[in-house]
Amino acid sequence: MPNDFQRDSYADDASLSAYERAAEQGVDPRCIPKSLVGPPPVGDVIVSPVYSDQDRSNWSFLFKRQMDLLKSHASQVFYTGVDTLKMTESRLPALSDLSQKMEAASGWKIARIPGLLHEADFLGLVSKRLFPSTDYIRGVDELDYTPAPDCFHDMFGHMPLLTEPSFADFYQMFGQVSLNAKGSQRKMLETVHWFTVEFGLIRRDGGIGVFGAGILSSKDEVGHAMGGGADIIEFSMERVTSQHYDVWHLQPVLFVLDSFEQLVSEFRAWASAQGILN
Numbered sequence: 577m578p579n580d581f582q583r584d585s586y587a588d589d590a591s592l593s594a595y596e597r598a599a600e601q602g603v604d605p606r607c608i609p610k611s612l613v614g615p616p617p618v619g620d621v622i623v624s625p626v627y628s629d630q631d632r633s634n635w636s637f638l639f640k641r642q643m644d645l646l647k648s649h650a651s652q653v654f655y656t657g658v659d660t661l662k663m664t665e666s667r668l669p670a671l672s673d674l675s676q677k678m679e680a681a682s683g684w685k686i687a688r689i690p691g692l693l694h695e696a697d698f699l700g701l702v703s704k705r706l707f708p709s710t711d712y713i714r715g716v717d718e719l720d721y722t723p724a725p726d727c728f729h730d731m732f733g734h735m736p737l738l739t740e741p742s743f744a745d746f747y748q749m750f751g752q753v754s755l756n757a758k759g760s761q762r763k764m765l766e767t768v769h770w771f772t773v774e775f776g777l778i779r780r781d782g783g784i785g786v787f788g789a790g791i792l793s794s795k796d797e798v799g800h801a802m803g804g805g806a807d808i809i810e811f812s813m814e815r816v817t818s819q820h821y822d823v824w825h826l827q828p829v830l831f832v833l834d835s836f837e838q839l840v841s842e843f844r845a846w847a848s849a850q851g852i853l854n
């Protein structure tokens with residue numbers, strides 16, 4: 577699962593469309609970032625697609641399998657968030673319904689997007705407390721792995737955390753700060769996103785819990801992260817921003833927070849020192 581946005585260095589600079597270039601290069605076209613052509617639908621105005629029986633079955637299978645794999649390995653915030661959003665195995669949720677519940681919990685709403693977005697569009701939404709989410713689900717032949725965004729990752733992986741006020745505030749600040757960033761700051765912020773929003777760990781009950789969406793929603797990453805496959809390092813902005821990562825392989829290094837308050841305060845201090853805090 578790649579990051580949820582692509583820096584613009586990856587973007588179009590040729591006469592071919594992104595899809596045509598992807599086909600030529602053998603890249604899955606769903607992994608080519610798109611630009612929004614106008615404001616996306618938000619909250620109550622989002623119309624749900626007509627899901628097939630197979631789509632609903634895929635949601636149920638994925639939800640049950642991840643809950644079984646996670647057992648008690650997820651952060652408490654994740655389980656609380658699943659309850660707050662009333663997500664269950666038996667029903668593929670509607671984005672409008674999830675948006676209402678999320679807004680009541682943390683003031684965030686959901687914007688429906690067509691797939692992977694260019695950085696400026698993605699961060700523009702996040703900076704306004706709007707979570708960009710797809711509404712299509714992976715196919716039955718991709719239940720173990722998909723390189724593309726889908727609504728199981730977006731809903732199950734990301735949304736429960738956005739009901740938690742400290743994390744919700746951090747993510748909006750991340751969006752605002754990232755829009756102000758220049759040059760190497762942008763790469764550092766992409767790395768922070770990877771090791772928190774996508775692959776973050778946090779201490780809980782004397783142990784360690786997962787809060788990153790890339791682990792929560794992935795069959796292989798859960799076992800790898802919780803089974804001793806990764807070196808787990810204490811979180812610090814200095815250490816995280818200098819850490820290399822590879823989006824196509826299981827992660828050899830992960831970072832653990834003491835609390836989301838730690839994340840907020842360290843991130844704010846770093847952004848202030850960089851001169852990019854609003």
Ligand SMILES: [Fe+2]
Nearest residue numbers: 579580774789
């Ligand atoms: Fe993600």
